[in-house]
Amino acid sequence: MQESMNEKISMETYLAREEQAEYKSEYERGRVRAMRGGSVNHGIIGNNVNGELRTAIGDKNLDYVAINSEVRVFIEAADAYVYPDGMVICGEVETAAQDEHSVVNPILVVEVLSKSTGSRDRGDKFHMYCSLPAFREYVLIDQYKPVVDVLYREEPTCWKMVTTIGLDKSVYLQTLDVSIPMADIYRKVSGLQAPL
Structure with missing residues (x-):
């Protein structure tokens, strides 16, 4: 959940505030967006x-690492710092030159959609991630119904989207060459609505 951007500050001020902040916030071109629970x-x-990402990486003995929502991504082309809900990095973790707490090379990014963030995650945030050279796969998970969209970069400017609907299906992640059962993604989630 996010609050709207209401003040303009420098990147340095944002990073200093973020070190002391009780709650996370995202930064884009001088504007700060507070992240609420x-x-x-x-x-x-x-x-x-x-x-599931950690398990898949371990089972396949891949030189990848899964990182949770506590780590932010720096997107230089967008002058932005964002917190995805999850990500995978291939090989060495690369951090931003000006901030060792922000990574710059996720190959796969996960966003769990909410009513307040869904449009941004599908639009502006996706376009920002696309400017990252390593970025190849984007996983959008609906928290209200069992629907997952996976976007995969087939060519530098061409993305393919596959939508998986229903708890009896599996989501295929091309980057890891693994299928994850929807039932595992939605395990212990209450109040799911019918997908259609």
Whole structure:
């Protein structure tokens, strides 16, 4: 959940505030967007999917690392710092030159959609992530119904989207060459609505 951007500050001021802040916030071209606590289902889904990513990486003995929502991504082209709900990095973790607490090379990014962030995650935030050279796969998880969209970069400017609907299906992640059951992503999530 996010509050609207209401003040303009320098990147240095943002980073200094973020070090002391009780709550996370995102930064884009001088504007700060406060992040508030998400729903219980949002937290459960985030934990479930990050656990599945870690398991897949371990089972395949890949030189990847799964990182949760506590680590921010610096997107230089957008002059932005954002907190995805999860991400995967291939090889060495690279950090921003001006901030060792922000990574710059996620290959896969996960966002759990909420009513307040869904449009931004599908639009502006996705376009910002696209400017990251390593970025190849984007996973958008609906927290209200069992629907997951996976966007995969086929060519530098061409993305393919596959939508998976229903708890009896599995989501295929091309970057990791793994299928994750939707039932595992939505394990212990309450009040799911019918997908259609």
